[in-house]
Amino acid sequence: MAAADLPLCSELLLDQELDSSACDDGSQLEKQLSASQRRDYSLCRRKSFAAFVASRRDRGPEGGGTSWCCCGQTFREHPAVHKHVARTHDAEIKHLTRATYKCFLSRPEEEPETRQGKAEAVDISAWIPDTSHISEEQLQKGPGKVLLYYHYCPVEHPHVICAWQKALCEKLHLTGKVRVASEGINGTVGGTNVAIDVYIDAMRSHPLFGMDREDFKTSDGGAECFTDLRVGVYKEIVPMGMDPDVVSYRLAGIHLEPEEFHKEVEAILAEGDSCTDTVLLDCRNFYESKIGQFTQCLAPDIRKFSYFPDYVDQNLELFRDKKVLMYCTGGIRCERGSAYLRSKDVCKEVYQLKGGIHKYLERFPEGFYRGKLFVFDERYTISSNSDIISDCRYCGRPWDQYELCSTQFCCQLVLSCHGCRLDGHTACCPACQTKGRGRSEASSSSSSSSATATAPHHKEECECTDGRPRIPQDVCATQTW
Numbered sequence: 001m002a003a004a005d006l007p008l009c010s011e012l013l014l015d016q017e018l019d020s021s022a023c024d025d026g027s028q029l030e031k032q033l034s035a036s037q038r039r040d041y042s043l044c045r046r047k048s049f050a051a052f053v054a055s056r057r058d059r060g061p062e063g064g065g066t067s068w069c070c071c072g073q074t075f076r077e078h079p080a081v082h083k084h085v086a087r088t089h090d091a092e093i094k095h096l097t098r099a100t101y102k103c104f105l106s107r108p109e110e111e112p113e114t115r116q117g118k119a120e121a122v123d124i125s126a127w128i129p130d131t132s133h134i135s136e137e138q139l140q141k142g143p144g145k146v147l148l149y150y151h152y153c154p155v156e157h158p159h160v161i162c163a164w165q166k167a168l169c170e171k172l173h174l175t176g177k178v179r180v181a182s183e184g185i186n187g188t189v190g191g192t193n194v195a196i197d198v199y200i201d202a203m204r205s206h207p208l209f210g211m212d213r214e215d216f217k218t219s220d221g222g223a224e225c226f227t228d229l230r231v232g233v234y235k236e237i238v239p240m241g242m243d244p245d246v247v248s249y250r251l252a253g254i255h256l257e258p259e260e261f262h263k264e265v266e267a268i269l270a271e272g273d274s275c276t277d278t279v280l281l282d283c284r285n286f287y288e289s290k291i292g293q294f295t296q297c298l299a300p301d302i303r304k305f306s307y308f309p310d311y312v313d314q315n316l317e318l319f320r321d322k323k324v325l326m327y328c329t330g331g332i333r334c335e336r337g338s339a340y341l342r343s344k345d346v347c348k349e350v351y352q353l354k355g356g357i358h359k360y361l362e363r364f365p366e367g368f369y370r371g372k373l374f375v376f377d378e379r380y381t382i383s384s385n386s387d388i389i390s391d392c393r394y395c396g397r398p399w400d401q402y403e404l405c406s407t408q409f410c411c412q413l414v415l416s417c418h419g420c421r422l423d424g425h426t427a428c429c430p431a432c433q434t435k436g437r438g439r440s441e442a443s444s445s446s447s448s449s450s451a452t453a454t455a456p457h458h459k460e461e462c463e464c465t466d467g468r469p470r471i472p473q474d475v476c477a478t479q480t481w
Contacts, residue, residue, distance in 0.1 A: 041101050048096035053085055122157070124164040128171060129202050138194045140173050144222025146377060147176075147196050148358060150237060150332040151209050152184040152249040158233045161185065161208070166231040172199055175226035176377070179237045183244040185209070186237035186332055188376065190225040217330055217358040225377040238332050241306035242340065253326065253338030253350035258363040261353045264325055265294060265368045277348075278323045283308055283337045284374070287413050291381060291390045291400040292357075292371030294327065302471070305333055309340050310471045320346045329373065331356040372400050380413075392417040394425045407432040 056070040067074055068081040071088060075081035085093070131139070155161055158180045165178045169189060174196075176189030189199065196218065204211050236244055256264065268275050282289045282299040289299035298318070300311050312319070324347050326334045334352035342350050353360060357373055365384035372381035372388075380402045388398040393415050402413040406426035414428040427433035 040104060041097070044100040044104060045093065045097040048100050049082075049085065049093050052089065052093060052096060053081055056081065056085075122160045122163075124160065124167060127164050127202065127206055128167060129198055129205075131171065131198060134194060134198070139192060140195075140223075142192045142194065144190060144192045144220075144224075145196050145218045146188065146190045146221035146225050146375070146379075147199065148188045148217045148219075148330050148375075149203070149211070149215055150184065150186040150330065150335075151211055151215060152237070152335060153209060155180065155182050155184060155208065158182055162231055162233050164206075166229075168199065168202055169229050169231065172196075173223060174199060175223045175229050177226070177229075178231045179234050180232070181234050181237045181244070183249060184237050189229075190221050190223045190377070192222065214355070214359075217355065217362075219358075219375070219382050221377070221379060225379055227378070236336075238336070239304075239306055240308065240333075240336050240340075242309060242336070244336075247309075247336055247340050247343060249335045249339060251339035251342055252335045253324075253342060253352045255354040256325075256351050257354055258360045261325065261327070261351075261360065262364055262367055264351070268325075269295060269368065277321075278325065279319060281324055281326045283326055283328050283333050287402070288329070288374035291402070291415075292369065292373050293389070295368050295370060305337075307471055308333075308337055312341055312344065314471050316344060316346055319344070321348055323347070323349045323351070325351050325353070327353040327357060327360075329356050329375070330358050374402075390415055392420055393428070394420040394423075405432055407435050 053068065056068045058067045058069045058074070065076065067076045069075075070081065070084060073084070075084060162178075162180045165180065165185075165187075168174075169176075169178065172191055172195040174189040174191040176187065178185065178187040178189065189196070191199070200213070200216055203209060203216075204213070236242075240247070264278075265280060268278055268280060280294055280297040282293055282297045283305070284299075285304055286299070286301045287303075289297070293299055300308070300315075302308060302311055319341065324338075324341060326338050326341075328334050328337070331352065331354060334356070338350045338352045341347060357369055360367065360369060361373065361384040370385060370387040370389055372383045374381055381400065388400045390400045391397065392399040395417060397417055397419075399415050399417045402415060403421075403426070404410075405412045405414050405428035407428075410428060410432050412428035412432070414426070416425050425433065427435075
């Protein structure tokens with residue numbers, strides 16, 4: 001969600017007493033932000049200033065003209081009241097800006113776009129396959145799998161495609177998530193083998209996409225791998241935070257088949273430390289590369305893909321005059337990630353693994369990718385080899401099975417082995433572990449009271465988030481984990 005679309009949280013705080021001692025924190029915060037974050041922070045400041053001025057408007061009788069009352073003075077022109085607020089209430093504006101920006105960060109990263117006005121009704125029944133020859137039991141029970149796919153192409157009416165996808169998935173009893181945008185479609189859904197096969201046929205039959213069977217990746221699973229079905233229209237089919245018209249998939253790097261990519265990695269490993277002209281770049285998040293990656297890759301310590309453009313900007317020298325080989329889970333992040341890197345005009349060449357790690361492992365299960373492959377569903381990981389490249393957070397023994405932090409509201413993933421979990425180490429860090437115990441004790445001590453108030457929902461902050469730079473600066477072009 002853009003900051004421009006954010007409901008102004010500072011409006012709710014205007015009548016509250018302000019703590020001026022916290023205002024200097026806003027300046028410190030802004031210095032630590034990346035370029036894109038500073039833009040959001042600046043917009044929050046302008047909106048906070050406007051809200052403060054609006055709160056001083058005199059609600060006089062109609063026809064009496066507009067005026068503003070502040071500090072015992074009356075102002076009848078915009079420039080006059082703006083100058084007064086800027087000079088006299090700078091501390092309050094900083095405080096409101098900080099509150100508004102915190103509210104912005106606490107919002108979901110992106111919400112489906114709402115339809116503007118009423119779209120013309122379109123009959124989607126022609127795109128819904130006939131399943132009269134298939135029993136409901138075949139669609140709901142039996143062996144299943146999870147399907148991963150994407151397809152970039154111009155979509156003139158994304159809301160129509162969204163309605164079709166929703167109807168199709170519900171008919172086949174599929175769960176998962178499908179993102180539709182004007183730049184294409186991206187989906188990961190689970191269901192029975194029969195249901196998934198019907199879905200693939202429906203996707204391939206749709207005239208807009210023209211997909212091949214090799215565009216789909218499957219793994220063992222089913223509808224139980226997702227909690228529900230979510231289908232929506234978004235600005236991007238993968239949230240990079242960049243305008244698709246500015247950084248387009250059409251500018252992506254050269255696609256390499258798994259066999260070609262394998263040979264390139266083999267050549268890098270053969271040269272060893274003497275290989276200085278090629279960068280093997282993992283463009284996934286840190287918790288993905290932590291449990292599985294290609295040998296001798298550069299794995300940025302970023303928390304989400306929308307940080308990738310800033311990572312590139314702050315580490316351009318790593319890629320200058322280099323050949324870059326990029327990879328991700330299924331290929332979709334590389335499409336626009338490579339386009340962004342190419343737009344910087346610093347690399348010799350930019351290549352990407354076609355079909356991502358998923359397709360590579362189908363061809364080379366014991367190849368140069370070692371460890372687990374992280375997936376965004378209830379399974380967390382899938383594997384093709386027995387290597388464990390990560391450790392338990394607490395005892396250091398080899399471990400790569402993620403669980404959610406046990407502290408309420410914390411969304412961090414934790415690697416804690418069976419033994420440590422039995423000892424009570426179920427949080428992502430000692431700080432969260434302490435908070436969890438404190439909340440449990442507070443909950444048990446107040447359980448006898450039926451009038452206990454429910455704590456407000458908020459985002460958890462802990463050592464995991466506080467100790468990691470939002471945009472890391474790497475000093476070398478290769479890392480071995």
